[in-house]
Every structure is written in C-alpha cells, then in structure tokens.
Amino acid sequence: xxxxSGLALLLPLSLLAQPVQITINTAQPxxxxxxxxxxxxxxxxxxxxxxxxxxxxxxxxxxxxxxxNDVVAALRALRVPNVRWPGGCFADEYHWRKGIGPxxxxxxxxxxxxxxxIEPNTFGTHEFMDFIGQIGSRAYLSINIGSGTVAESAxxxxxxxTAQPTALAKERAANGHPAPxxxxxxxxxxxxxxxxxxxxxxxxxxxxxxxxRFVRNFNPAQQKENEMLKIAVGPxxxxxxxxxxxxxxxxxxxxxxxxHGLSLHAYTVVKWPPAxxxxxFGETEYAQVLKSTLVMEELVKKHSAxxxxxxxxxxxxxxxxxxxxxxxxxxxxxxxxxxxQNSLRDxxxxxxxxxxxxxxxxxxxxxxxxxxxxxxxxxxxxEKEKMLLTPTYHVFRMYVPFQDATFVPxxxxxxxxxxxxxxxxxxxxxxARDKAGKLWVPVTNLDPAKRLDLSFNLPGIxxxxxxxxxxxxxxxxxxNTFAAPETVVPRAANVRLQGGQIAxxxxxxxxxxxxxxx
Ligand code: AHR
Numbered sequence: 001x002x003x004x005s006g007l008a009l010l011l012p013l014s015l016l017a018q019p020v021q022i023t024i025n026t027a028q029p030x031x032x033x034x035x036x037x038x039x040x041x042x043x044x045x046x047x048x049x050x051x052x053x054x055x056x057x058x059x060x061x062x063x064x065x066x067x068x069n070d071v072v073a074a075l076r077a078l079r080v081p082n083v084r085w086p087g088g089c090f091a092d093e094y095h096w097r098k099g100i101g102p103x104x105x106x107x108x109x110x111x112x113x114x115x116x117x118i119e120p121n122t123f124g125t126h127e128f129m130d131f132i133g134q135i136g137s138r139a140y141l142s143i144n145i146g147s148g149t150v151a152e153s154a155x156x157x158x159x160x161x162t163a164q165p166t167a168l169a170k171e172r173a174a175n176g177h178p179a180p181x182x183x184x185x186x187x188x189x190x191x192x193x194x195x196x197x198x199x200x201x202x203x204x205x206x207x208x209x210x211x212x213r214f215v216r217n218f219n220p221a222q223q224k225e226n227e228m229l230k231i232a233v234g235p236x237x238x239x240x241x242x243x244x245x246x247x248x249x250x251x252x253x254x255x256x257x258x259x260h261g262l263s264l265h266a267y268t269v270v271k272w273p274p275a276x277x278x279x280x281f282g283e284t285e286y287a288q289v290l291k292s293t294l295v296m297e298e299l300v301k302k303h304s305a306x307x308x309x310x311x312x313x314x315x316x317x318x319x320x321x322x323x324x325x326x327x328x329x330x331x332x333x334x335x336x337x338x339x340x341q342n343s344l345r346d347x348x349x350x351x352x353x354x355x356x357x358x359x360x361x362x363x364x365x366x367x368x369x370x371x372x373x374x375x376x377x378x379x380x381x382x383e384k385e386k387m388l389l390t391p392t393y394h395v396f397r398m399y400v401p402f403q404d405a406t407f408v409p410x411x412x413x414x415x416x417x418x419x420x421x422x423x424x425x426x427x428x429x430x431x432a433r434d435k436a437g438k439l440w441v442p443v444t445n446l447d448p449a450k451r452l453d454l455s456f457n458l459p460g461i462x463x464x465x466x467x468x469x470x471x472x473x474x475x476x477x478x479x480n481t482f483a484a485p486e487t488v489v490p491r492a493a494n495v496r497l498q499g500g501q502i503a504x505x506x507x508x509x510x511x512x513x514x515x516x517x518x
Contacts, residue, residue: 019455019503020412020426021412021456021457023410023457023459024431024458025410026433026439026460027460029407029408029433030407031406032404033361033404033407034361034365034366034404036081037320037365038367038396038399039081039368041085042084043085043088043091043114044094044111044114045337045338046334046336046337046338047373047375048373048375049086049373051384052375052380053067053131053373054067054123055067055068056103057103066123068387070387074380074387076136080135080372081403082140082184082366083137083372084368085140085142088371089114091142091187092148092189092190092196093112093113094148095148095152098121099121099124099127100124100125100126100171106120106122106124108121109121114337115336126177129177138182139182139184139185140184140185140368142187142189143188145192145196145197146196146197150215153211153214153215154215155168156215158216159171159172160181160183161216161218162180162218163218180218184222184229186215186228187233187263188211188231188232188233191265193236193239196233201242201245201246205249208232208257212230213256229260229261231260231263232246232259234246234264234318234319235262236265236266237265238298238302243262243303243307246259247309247311250262251311260317261316261317261319262307263319263321265320265322266323267376268292268296268349269292270292274328276289276328278330279477282477283419286448286509287448290446293353294356294424300318300357300364308363314362317365318363319366320367322368322370323367323370324376324392325340325346325377326377328340340376341381342377343479344391344477346390346391347392348511351428351444352446354442355429355442358430359407369396383482386482389480389485389489390480391479395471395511398442398469398490398511398513402434402442404434405440406432408430408431408432409430409431410430417450419448426445429442430442438516439458439461439516439518440516441456444506444510445509447509453506454505456502458502462500462518463516466502466515466517467495468495468514469492470491470494470507471490471512472510473487476509493513495512
C-alpha cells in the first residue's frame with residue numbers, strides 16, 4: 001500500500017532528487033483485481049450510441065450489422081469486461097419493447113433527459129447484445145424502475161433469457177435469436193435518489209425488493225455459480241445515509257430478495273454545475289482536478305466501512321458504476337450531449353482511480369467509467385466516419401494485464417508537489433501479478449514539471465529485466481484531435497535493469513506500465 005509520509009513534505013528538494021525507492025512486497029499478495037473494474041458505460045446520450053456505436057445497416061461507414069467496425073476493433077483491444085446499458089437517467093425512461101422487431105417498424109420516441117432529441121429505438125436489445133458480442137464483452141443491464149413496472153422488466157428478462165418455448169422466447173427467436181442470452185449483471189434502477197425518481201431510501205428499498213424478487217433470469221446456464229448478479233442503487237458520492245439504509249436492509253434480508261452489489265456514483269467535477277474546461281487549461285486546473293479525483297479513495301473507504309459492518313464477509317461488491325471527469329461542455333456542442341475533450345490530465349486521473357479501485361479490490365469488484373464513446377470521459381471520439389483514441393483509452397489499454405491479476409502491495413515515500421496551496425502526492429503506484437504469474441507495475445508521476453527517477457526493490461526476487469510503455473505529452477492539456485490523433489500516445493518506457501535493480505525514468509505528468517522479467 002502506498003504511504004505518503006508527512007515527513008517527506010518537509011524534506012529539502014535536494015533529497016527528493018535521489019531516486020525514489022519503491023518496494024514491491026510480492027510475499028504479501030492481496031485480493032484479485034476483478035476485471036470488472038475496467039467496465040464501460042454506454043448510455044443513449046448525445047452521440048454515445050447513435051454514431052458512436054450504431055450507424056445502421058445502410059451506412060457507408062464500414063460496419064457489421066449496423067455497428068461500426070473501427071469502434072469494435074478499438075474496444076476489442078481493451079478486453080472490455082462489461083458494458084452498462086441503456087443508462088443512466090435514460091434507463092428509467094426506457095421501454096424495451098420499442099427497441100425490438102424490424103428496424104423500420106420501431107417507433108420514434110423522445111429522450112427528455114438528454115437534449116430532448118428523438119430516440120429512434122434502432123439500437124435496442126438485439127443490437128446491444130450483438131455489440132457486446134462483437135467486442136467480446138458482457139451485459140450489465142440497467143432496468144427501468146422509475147417509469148416502468150415490475151412486469152415490464154420481468155418480461156424483458158424472460159424475453160432475453162428463457163430457453164423454454166414461451167411466447168416471449170418465440171418472439172425473441174422470430175427477432176433472430178433462438179438461443180437464450182446471458183445477462184450476468186442487472187442494475188435495479190439508476191440514481192433513484194435523483195433522476196431515477198427522487199425516492200427516499202425506504203421507498204427505493206420497497207421497490208428494489210419487488211424487482212429483485214420478480215425480475216428473474218431463466219437462462220439454464222445461469223442458475224448456480226454463474227447466477228446473475230443484482231446491483232442495487234447505492235449512494236451519491238458521500239451520502240452515507242443511503243448506504244446505511246440499504247446495507248441494513250441487506251443484513252436483515254428475507255430469502256425472497258437479494259443483491260450482490262451496491263452502486264456508487266462519484267464524478268470528478270470540482271464544483272457543480274461542471275465549469276472546468278476540458279481543453280486550454282493550465283497547471284492550476286490540472287492540480288485542482290487531480291485533488292478532487294483523489295477524494296475517490298475517501299469515498300470508497302467511507303462506504304466500505306459501512307458495508308463491513310453489515311456484510312463482514314464482503315459478499316456485496318461496491319460497484320462504482322459511474323465515475324470519471326465531468327467538465328463544461330465543449331463550446332458549440334449541443335445542450336445535453338455532455339461533449340468534452342480528453343487530455344493527458346484525464347489519463348493521469350484514470351490511472352489514479354484504477355489504482356484506488358485496485359487497492360480496495362476486496363470490496364470494489366466492478367466499476368464503469370462514464371462513458372465509453374463521445375460522452376464525458378470517453379475512450380473514443382468519433383466525427384462521422386472518423387475515429388480517434390483518447391488518452392484515457394490508452395491508459396485502459398495499458399492496464400489490460402491487471403484484469404483479474406492479484407494485487408501486490410508496494411511501499412514508497414516520494415513526497416509531494418505543490419501547486420499554489422494545493423499539495424498532491426508526486427507518485428502513485430501499485431503492483432500486481434497477472435494470471436500467468438508475471439509481475440506488472442504501473443507508476444503515475446503527477447508532478448507536471450519534474451522527471452522522477454525510481455528504483456524498485458523486490459525482496460526475494462532477482463529481476464532480469466523490465467519493459468513497458470509510458471504515456472505522456474508536452475502539456476497537461478495536450479489532447480488528440482482528428483487532425484493530430486497521436487499527440488498523446490504510449491511510447492516505450494525508459495525502464496531497465498541497473499546495478500541489479502529495476503530503474504524507471506518517469507517523465508513529468510506521465511503514466512507508465514511495465515512488466516518485470518524474473
Ligand atoms: O453519465 C451521465 C449521467 O450522470 C447519468 O445518466 C446519470 O446516472 C448521472 O447523473
């Protein structure tokens with residue numbers, strides 16, 4: 001576990017110029033870092049789904065059954081473990097029946113949450129399942145408990161999962177999919193304390209229990225070990241009252257309902273409504289945003305402590321199913337489309353959050369960055385037929401080896417850097433062994449001005465070499481654009497064996513990930 005000693009804050013800078021020693025304690029492995037913490041979120045919002053994923057069967061943009069090929073290829077490289085869909089706030093106004101059947105017969109409806117635009121319903125249940133099949137991912141469905149009914153959601157799950165020849169199964173077959181689908185994760189509502197119906201915890205609980213009871217997964221392959229996991233609406237940021245109420249109910253639960261996860265929504269906004277720019281900012285805003293994102297660690301600890309009281313066995317996962325940076329919309333972009341650029345700052349922010357989730361891997365077993373394409377802190381931006389990969393995408397790609405790896409604690413004392421009256425740790429690092437036993441180390445140098453030399457102690461291990469990648473760029477606000485899509489891309493890390501130790505040169509404002517050969 002990283003330690004940020006108070007003493008280090010007082011050390012003269014000359015001492016900090018020595019290589020920072022990082023000890024990797026491989027003899028004390030921690031929890032498995034669930035691959036689901038690298039989950040994505042695709043809401044019907046702006047061009048996240050329409051254009052970002054779905055271009056339709058008549059598009060000139062290369063596609064497979066209406067789903068764009070460039071986006072699928074890029075996402076396959078991330079090994080996306082799960083995709084949360086169809087919202088967000090949209091989920092509580094989504095009626096699945098409007099999104100099945102022949103495309104030409106699907107009704108146009110409205111998307112009042114997000115710009116009041118037309119929802120064509122051409123990307124519905126089968127298109128979503130096709131999409132996650134194409135990218136090699138799994139479904140995390142968010143059901144409508146706001147404006148929907150228990151019966152509507154129960155029918156949706158029967159339609160999707162039953163292998164028996166019911167009327168709904170026959171309808172699914174007629175729509176092109178005779179075999180039952182697998183639905184591994186079910187979100188019971190979204191932000192029910194706000195856009196999902198402004199419910200009190202008690203009102204939510206009485207609703208949630210009904211959905212938990214009656215919205216069944218009938219897939220024969222999902223009845224035991226592989227059972228569908230139900231995720232209850234959890235707190236907004238630091239609202240511990242909500243966590244208390246749901247976890248207390250969980251502890252005293254009756255056999256007839258269950259939950260396996262409690263969601264947490266915590267964006268990095270600095271102040272609401274989002275006013276910070278996603279482009280054209282300086283080192284002060286860089287530090288303000290990173291300071292704000294590090295609050296995630298406190299939130300995770302706070303909610304985990306409550307969950308530990310009611311669920312000491314840690315059966316219920318803390319599911320951070322909306323996280324990421326939320327900035328002011330790009331000038332000129334439509335209202336309600338949540339369009340923002342994605343800079344080197346976001347890459348650093350992503351690495352810091354992933355490290356927090358990994359440090360709490362015993363409780364945080366799922367997370368979904370908001371959102372996958374063209375919305376908020378996206379992996380991918382598209383403009384008609386063009387597509388680019390964001391700095392955040394590159395971090396997710398560099399962290400692929402951490403999916404289902406075993407956490408390895410590290411200790412170090414790298415001091416802090418100051419920006420005005422903001423003081424931040426200079427370094428963040430974790431380590432993990434992947435499933436094949438290889439040791440991986442991600443190191444983030446938060447300092448926007450100083451290169452850091454790091455040296456790694458590996459008690460009990462004789463390292464033979466190391467190799468990896470570093471993501472950095474000329475400025476904290478460097479971005480990839482359609483004209484210059486490779487401004488922020490990973491390059492070979494300056495990491496090597498030196499005097500029997502692994503040494504890394506971490507450039508200012510960078511994320512490095514490397515593996516060690518033993
Ligand atoms: O991600 C955008 C919105 O943020 C989601 O729809 C909602 O759940 C949250 O408030």
